[in-house]
Amino acid sequence: AQSVSQHNHHVILSEAASLELGCNYSYGGTVNLFWYVQYPGQHLQLLLKYFSGDPLVKGIKGFEAEFIKSKFSFNLRKPSVQWSDTAEYFCAAPYHSSGGSYIPTFGRGTSLIVHP
Amino acid sequence: DTGVSQDPRHKITKRGQNVTFRCDPISEHNRLYWYRQTLGQGPEFLTYFQNEAQLEKSRLLSDRFSAERPKGSFSTLEIQRTEQGDSAMYLCASNPGRTRYNEQFFGPGTRLTVL
Numbered sequence: 001a002q003s004v005s006q007h008n009h010h011v012i013l014s015e016a017a018s019l020e021l022g023c024n025y026s027y028g029g030t031v032n033l034f035w036y037v038q039y040p041g042q043h044l045q046l047l048l049k050y051f052s053g054d055p056l057v058k059g060i061k062g063f064e065a066e067f068i069k070s071k072f073s074f075n076l077r078k079p080s081v082q083w084s085d086t087a088e089y090f091c092a093a094p095y096h097s098s099g100g101s102y103i104p105t106f107g108r109g110t111s112l113i114v115h116p
Numbered sequence: 117d118t119g120v121s122q123d124p125r126h127k128i129t130k131r132g133q134n135v136t137f138r139c140d141p142i143s144e145h146n147r148l149y150w151y152r153q154t155l156g157q158g159p160e161f162l163t164y165f166q167n168e169a170q171l172e173k174s175r176l177l178s179d180r181f182s183a184e185r186p187k188g189s190f191s192t193l194e195i196q197r198t199e200q201g202d203s204a205m206y207l208c209a210s211n212p213g214r215t216r217y218n219e220q221f222f223g224p225g226t227r228l229t230v231l
Binding site: 006009049097104106 | 119120149156157158159160161164171172174175207209219220222223224225
């Protein structure tokens with residue numbers, strides 16, 4: 001089955017540390033990839049997305065992600081995290097179902113805690 | 117607030133009861149999605165609508181789950197004969213539907229607890 005894998009389920013960092021969260025997808029066709037974030041007590045919201053073009057994508061709040069087709073990866077990075085980056089992070093990709101629909105598929109998420 | 121809204125935000129019910137959740141998407145968003153999220157997991161796709169048409173329902177968890185969007189605006193998700201395993205957060209999302217790969221705009225969710 002097509003899937004999205006996030007390898008780091010819990011990450012704890014100190015402020016100013018660098019962050020990289022792994023995401024791998026299992027689909028070899030046209031790729032569209034997303035990172036969503038859920039801050040404590042808030043809705044899931046889009047952090048960044050890749051559709052085509054430059055494989056290095058920049059999102060909100062200083063986050064970026066790099067699409068590496070050969071590795072089926074879309075890792076999320078931030079050079080220097082802040083306490084306010086404490087949140088759950090989800091990688092997602094739409095998969096083509098046998099019925100012809102595109103089904104949004106999410107990884108299980110990474111819980112990031114940043115200590116001040 | 118013009119975002120996606122869900123009602124109720126919390127629902128506690130006894131096993132065997134039926135429950136219904138409502139989702140109001142962002143105005144003029146043609147697509148509406150339902151997800152289930154359990155602790156430590158990402159959102160799990162259940163079903164989605166393009167206007168009033170339900171285009172994918174093979175992922176609904178059992179025949180106890182059903183969803184409607186009769187006028188292409190708000191949607192309801194019903195769970196009949198609830199079981200303790202149905203306890204979860206039920207999320208709704210919408211998007212304009214102009215392309216196949218639109219981002220999802222999520223609501224706050226309805227947390228269901230089945231006793």
